[in-house]
Amino acid sequence: MPSDQPLSLFIPCLIDQVYPEMGFSMVRVLHRLGCEVRYRDEQTCCGQPAFNAGHQREAKTVARHFIAVFQDDEELVCPSGSCTAMVRNFYPGLLGDAGRKQAGAVFEFSEYLARADLIGKIKGSFPAKIAFHNSCHSYRELGIAEVPMQIIAQIDGVELCQPAGEPVCCGFGGVFSVKFSAIAGAMADTRLQMFLDAGAEVVVSNDPGCIMHLRQECTDRGLSMRILHLAEFLDEAMADHAGGRQV
Amino acid sequence: MKTKSEFLRKAAVKAGDKIHRAKILKAITTYTGKVEGMKSAQYHDWQQARSLAAQTKNYVLRHLPDLLEQFERNITANGAQVLWAEDAAEAREHIRRIFRERKVRKVVKSKSMTTEEIEVNELLGGEGIEVLESDLGELIVQLAGEKPYHIVTPAMHKSRQDIAALFHEKLGVPASSSAEELTMAARDHLRSAYVTADAGITGANFLLAEGAIVMTENEGNGRLTMSCPPVHVVIAGIEKILPAMENLALFLPLLTTSGTGQQITCYNSVVRGPRAAGEQDGPQEMIVILLDNGRSAMYGEPEFQHALRCIRCGACLNACPVYRTVGGHAYGTTYQGPIGSVITPHMRGMAEFSHLSSASSLCGACTQVCPVQIDLHHLLLKNRAKATEEKRGVDLWQVGFAGWARVMTSRKRLEGVRRLAVAGEASLRVILPHALRKRLPLPAKKSFARLWQEGAGR
Numbered sequence: 059m060p061s062d063q064p065l066s067l068f069i070p071c072l073i074d075q076v077y078p079e080m081g082f083s084m085v086r087v088l089h090r091l092g093c094e095v096r097y098r099d100e101q102t103c104c105g106q107p108a109f110n111a112g113h114q115r116e117a118k119t120v121a122r123h124f125i126a127v128f129q130d131d132e133e134l135v136c137p138s139g140s141c142t143a144m145v146r147n148f149y150p151g152l153l154g155d156a157g158r159k160q161a162g163a164v165f166e167f168s169e170y171l172a173r174a175d176l177i178g179k180i181k182g183s184f185p186a187k188i189a190f191h192n193s194c195h196s197y198r199e200l201g202i203a204e205v206p207m208q209i210i211a212q213i214d215g216v217e218l219c220q221p222a223g224e225p226v227c228c229g230f231g232g233v234f235s236v237k238f239s240a241i242a243g244a245m246a247d248t249r250l251q252m253f254l255d256a257g258a259e260v261v262v263s264n265d266p267g268c269i270m271h272l273r274q275e276c277t278d279r280g281l282s283m284r285i286l287h288l289a290e291f292l293d294e295a296m297a298d299h300a301g302g303r304q305v
Numbered sequence: 306m307k308t309k310s311e312f313l314r315k316a317a318v319k320a321g322d323k324i325h326r327a328k329i330l331k332a333i334t335t336y337t338g339k340v341e342g343m344k345s346a347q348y349h350d351w352q353q354a355r356s357l358a359a360q361t362k363n364y365v366l367r368h369l370p371d372l373l374e375q376f377e378r379n380i381t382a383n384g385a386q387v388l389w390a391e392d393a394a395e396a397r398e399h400i401r402r403i404f405r406e407r408k409v410r411k412v413v414k415s416k417s418m419t420t421e422e423i424e425v426n427e428l429l430g431g432e433g434i435e436v437l438e439s440d441l442g443e444l445i446v447q448l449a450g451e452k453p454y455h456i457v458t459p460a461m462h463k464s465r466q467d468i469a470a471l472f473h474e475k476l477g478v479p480a481s482s483s484a485e486e487l488t489m490a491a492r493d494h495l496r497s498a499y500v501t502a503d504a505g506i507t508g509a510n511f512l513l514a515e516g517a518i519v520m521t522e523n524e525g526n527g528r529l530t531m532s533c534p535p536v537h538v539v540i541a542g543i544e545k546i547l548p549a550m551e552n553l554a555l556f557l558p559l560l561t562t563s564g565t566g567q568q569i570t571c572y573n574s575v576v577r578g579p580r581a582a583g584e585q586d587g588p589q590e591m592i593v594i595l596l597d598n599g600r601s602a603m604y605g606e607p608e609f610q611h612a613l614r615c616i617r618c619g620a621c622l623n624a625c626p627v628y629r630t631v632g633g634h635a636y637g638t639t640y641q642g643p644i645g646s647v648i649t650p651h652m653r654g655m656a657e658f659s660h661l662s663s664a665s666s667l668c669g670a671c672t673q674v675c676p677v678q679i680d681l682h683h684l685l686l687k688n689r690a691k692a693t694e695e696k697r698g699v700d701l702w703q704v705g706f707a708g709w710a711r712v713m714t715s716r717k718r719l720e721g722v723r724r725l726a727v728a729g730e731a732s733l734r735v736i737l738p739h740a741l742r743k744r745l746p747l748p749a750k751k752s753f754a755r756l757w758q759e760g761a762g763r
């Protein structure tokens with residue numbers, strides 16, 4: 059279980075480059091829960107974009123860099139189900155033993171909270187109708203199902219408005235949403251409609267890719283619905299509870 | 306390239322067609338509701354049934370040559386004839402010869418995706434042979450001059466009103482006909498054909514190595530197609546083999562539970578051969594064409610072989626959010642949806658069809674529902690890698706990813722590129738392809754790494 063070493067932050071490239079605030083939200087939440095974290099700034103990306111597009115050689119090059127950066131760390135926490143799945147499920151096939159070693163060290167954010175037995179410590183309030191969008195990789199590659207919803211339900215004032223049925227893809231899919239933007243956009247439209255029909259005011263997700271895609275769809279439709287990362291949601295909820303933000 | 310641009314064009318049209326999307330979603334939701342209900346009503350442990358089916362199919366694949374020979378031997382002993390077809394052309398040639406020798410002028414056909422695969426209708430049309438589709442769904446698409454929209458429910462995209470309008474135009478029934486009246490009209494249209502046809506063509510859902518073909522259906526038309534005319538031609542893929550009758554106890558309900566949410570289909574026929582001496586009915590001749598058409602190429606690739614476990618239940622199509630968005634016609638293939646995108650590049654050429662493997666968000670909904678546990682979305686991923694390996698010539702994505710890998714192996718380089726990107730964002734956006742421009746978000750003013758160095762988060 060959790061070791062004495064500080065927890066190492068694995069910040070996906072999309073968060074590093076586009077949504078750094080999601081990363082800092084995660085850091086604040088972890089701090090409030092008493093976790094010590096470290097950040098290795100040589101990290102860049104796990105290699106997933108190339109891997110999913112079928113460019114194995116480039117994916118391997120970047121994955122090796124990843125392993126070199128994190129070789130001394132026992133536990134990594136990552137605010138993306140998809141990037142966690144890349145390391146855990148695909149590094150072994152891509153890099154053999156080195157990949158296998160790395161695979162066992164990475165945990166998605168909600169997974170880590172459960173693993174470190176921190177869920178009970180989360181106190182906060184967020185009065186709103188919330189739906190959770192589980193990313194496909196989080197659900198199907200990592201098997202994360204109930205935990206994020208348990209976490210959300212723990213927050214005061216939350217009314218969960220989950221659409222019926224299994225998690226449905228939002229249409230992001232990395233390079234897919236660029237190569238096939240019309241299909242990807244229509245998929246986001248379908249997904250967003252499910253949330254609207256369920257009466258949700260805020261959608262919380264655990265993957266920055268899905269969040270970007272759904273936010274884009276909201277912009278296209280002129281909707282003001284908020285799409286938040288689980289870390290942002292908790293950050294806001296806990297900050298209110300603690301009577302102000304602490305950084 | 307043409308196949309790809311056709312796909313992109315058709316997919317974009319359908320993606321923007323909200324009426325189409327609502328229609329398909331409604332049809333599919335009806336099915337998936339039944340499927341989920343039947344899984345829990347009929348199985349103590351659905352997952353175990355899946356894994357048992359996968360194991361049985363693995364056994365079949367390991368012994369495929371052997372089982373096929375057994376099939377040939379046993380069904381030949383029952384009086385049927387077996388022909389092998391390496392590709393679509395050879396299968397067509399067999400059919401042409403069989404029908405010419407027997408002076409066949411009129412054929413009834415029941416639902417069979419293999420006949421679509423080798424384009425039997427086009428062949429017979431060219432021979433001046435009249436073809437009647439006996440499956441209601443197939444009849445609807447035939448009358449409409451279309452291809453099947455779905456491997457199990459070929460007319461899924463047509464509402465009752467659409468069908469009434471079509472039958473009104475083609476068969477002269479009142480445009481206000483109810484579903485029952487429409488079915489009766491189709492039946493009247495077909496009934497006389499069974500007795501006047503010179504041959505019947507069907508597919509097979511399974512081939513039993515002990516010497517039989519198995520067909521599942523709901524209308525009974527398939528049974529008439531194979532028993533009334535004097536000649537019965539079966540066209541089946543070589544992967545359809547199961548060892549013995551007892552395997553059907555698992556596979557028949559598995560197929561229908563996944564496909565249509567039925568306990569079992571209304572008609573299930575096991576045919577061991579043509580009419581035997583002293584029997585009252587059945588065709589005088591039965592000829593089984595075993596179709597390869599790219600299947601042994603897949604068989605020869607260890608990574609992809611297990612896609613041959615497919616029993617064509619259609620569940621992966623129904624589960625697929627891309628299929629639900631673009632519909633069955635955009636693919637331009639015989640087999641649509643996830644399984645089609647996995648196997649078509651192997652059967653018909655990676656260069657021409659690999660775009661289908663890329664046209665997926667890799668959500669994995671297909672893999673989750675497949676009753677024989679085919680790892681569909683990971684096979685799509687493997688297809689992509691294979692397509693990259695086999696690609697000739699300059700590819701922009703390849704160049705792009707090579708540059709990306711260089712940048713992503715050093716924080717310093719990444720920050721350098723980022724500075725340029727932020728500074729030149731406006732002008733950079735102009736040179737990007739439209740889709741990228743729209744979907745690419747603005748980079749944040751400072752990266753997480755930079756902010757962290759400046760003391761944020763501590």
Ligand code: SF4
Nearest residue numbers: 615616618619621675
């Ligand atoms: S791949 Fe699986 S789910 Fe898809 S049609 Fe074949 S058996 Fe059914």
